[in-house]
Amino acid sequence: LTSLNSSTTYQYQVQANCGGSDVSDWSAIATFMTACGSITTLPWSDSFDKYRTGSTIFPTCWTKTQSAANTFYISTTNYSTPGSLYSYLTATGSYNIAVTPQFDSSIPVNTLKAEFKYRVSSNDDTLYIGVMSIPTDPTTFELVAKKIPSTTATFETMEVYFNNYTGVGQYIAFKTAYTSSSSTSYLDNVVVSTIPACPTPSMLTSSNVSTYSADLA
Numbered sequence: 450l451t452s453l454n455s456s457t458t459y460q461y462q463v464q465a466n467c468g469g470s471d472v473s474d475w476s477a478i479a480t481f482m483t484a485c486g487s488i489t490t491l492p493w494s495d496s497f498d499k500y501r502t503g504s505t506i507f508p509t510c511w512t513k514t515q516s517a518a519n520t521f522y523i524s525t526t527n528y529s530t531p532g533s534l535y536s537y538l539t540a541t542g543s544y545n546i547a548v549t550p551q552f553d554s555s556i557p558v559n560t561l562k563a564e565f566k567y568r569v570s571s572n573d574d575t576l577y578i579g580v581m582s583i584p585t586d587p588t589t590f591e592l593v594a595k596k597i598p599s600t601t602a603t604f605e606t607m608e609v610y611f612n613n614y615t616g617v618g619q620y621i622a623f624k625t626a627y628t629s630s631s632s633t634s635y636l637d638n639v640v641v642s643t644i645p646a647c648p649t650p651s652m653l654t655s656s657n658v659s660t661y662s663a664d665l666a
Contacts, residue, residue: 453483454483456484456486458480461478462475487550488551489555492643494641495511497527498530501532506522513547513548515544516544517543521534521537524635534547534623534637535635536625538626538631542627545624546581546587546623548620548623551619558621559615562609562641562645564609568603568634570602570634572601575595575597576625577594577624577625578596579592584620590624593613604637610644
């Protein structure tokens with residue numbers, strides 16, 4: 450079979466032709482998956498809804514990197530049904546890193562933005578977003594942004610712009626790390642697209658607030 454799509458699961462059946470009209474019944478259905486290819490088209494997205502859920506399930510073509518035997522799988526807690534990527538850390542100094550498939554060399558990472566839903570259980574459960582050149586080597590993780598939701602137990606929309614990234618990595622990575630206590634978080638509905646010509650304002654601040662005026666930035 451040729452002209453197949455990369456990173457794709459296919460089903461197939463086989464029938465034996467023994468000559469003339471002498472053919473067998475069709476075999477049972479079997480499956481195979483083509484090798485993971487690089488991302489060549491934007492926007493690219495993954496809502497973790499096509500993989501099933503459970504303690505042994507991790508998104509296909511993503512790379513899992515861990516410092517210990519932490520909990521890291523697709524959970525039934527979700528923003529969009531049926532699942533989201535769940536991370537739970539209990540050991541001091543431990544971390545989980547989920548790394549996207551590789552973005553093709555024709556797509557510079559510093560032209561991209563990532564939008565996603567993030568949920569935590571504690572106010573200090575931080576998500577570190579970065580870029581990696583080798584998805585299995587945590588030392589190649591280069592931090593781009595840190596995100597902490599303003600509330601707990603609810604999914605919050607977040608954006609990260611990679612325009613200031615100057616490295617050579619072509620993998621976007623989401624890292625959770627143990628803080629002062631256990632860390633519980635959920636990542637869902639990741640969308641990576643080109644930075645728009647007129648980006649949405651973020652990091653809003655207000656100052657010099659008086660009875661009738663305020664400075665906004």
